[in-house]
Amino acid sequence: xxxxxxxxxxxxxxxxxxxxxxxxxxxxxxxxxVSEEEKNSRVLFVSQELNDIKTALxxxxxxxxxxxxxxxxxxxxxxxxxxxxxxxxxxxxDEAREHILKxxxxxxEGMFLFAKLVLENLxxxxxxxxxxxxxxxxxxxxxxxxx
Numbered sequence: 001x002x003x004x005x006x007x008x009x010x011x012x013x014x015x016x017x018x019x020x021x022x023x024x025x026x027x028x029x030x031x032x033x034v035s036e037e038e039k040n041s042r043v044l045f046v047s048q049e050l051n052d053i054k055t056a057l058x059x060x061x062x063x064x065x066x067x068x069x070x071x072x073x074x075x076x077x078x079x080x081x082x083x084x085x086x087x088x089x090x091x092x093x094d095e096a097r098e099h100i101l102k103x104x105x106x107x108x109e110g111m112f113l114f115a116k117l118v119l120e121n122l123x124x125x126x127x128x129x130x131x132x133x134x135x136x137x138x139x140x141x142x143x144x145x146x147x
Contacts (some may be wrong), residue, residue, distance in 0.1 A: 002033055002041055013046040017083040020052060027056040070110045077112070078104045081119035089128040097134075103140060107147075 001010050010030065014145045015023055021046045045112050047053055049064075086097045100122065108114045117143060133139060139145040 005039060008041045009044070010041070011044045011046065016047040016050050016053065017041050023052065024056070025057055027053065030054060046048075070112060071105070074108045074110070074112055074115045075101075075105050078115050078119060079106075081115075081123065085119070085123050085131065088123060089131060091128055092131070096135075099133065103135065107143075109142065109143075111144055114141075114144050114147045117141075120146075 012026065012030070015026060018026065027045075028078045030045075032041055034041050045053070045057065082097045082104075085100065086092045086094075100119075105114050107118065111120075116130050122131050122134055125134060
């Protein structure tokens with residue numbers, strides 16, 4: 001199939017979550033595909049840096065994201081979503097929107113998914129009073145599992 005398509009881009013996310021035997025099979029397969037069809041296929045692995053992955057992809061280009069990159073992305077996303085929440089609930093003052101932004105950015109601890117879950121929950125509340133209830137310290141999630 002890959003040989004029949006003139007240009008192929010493949011993204012594989014979470015390969016670090018596979019067990020090591022499955023991970024090796026996947027890495028071997030796609031490494032051979034890229035080396036055989038170097039001009040036609042590109043593979044992007046999104047993963048934590050594990051030794052077997054580094055070894056298998058030792059010739060690949062690497063882009064490392066650090067905590068500051070993620071914090072920046074979380075903040076930008078949170079700004080956008082908190083503005084959407086404020087637009088959905090026009091009586092919300094700027095101070096409340098800024099409070100949401102601070103709570104989410106502080107609570108995310110570098111986890112984009114935390115911010116997404118919390119902000120979507122706030123956006124889907126029925127009214128502004130329910131939003132405020134979700135922001136109370138005893139209700140606002142502490143960590144990813146609660147989100």
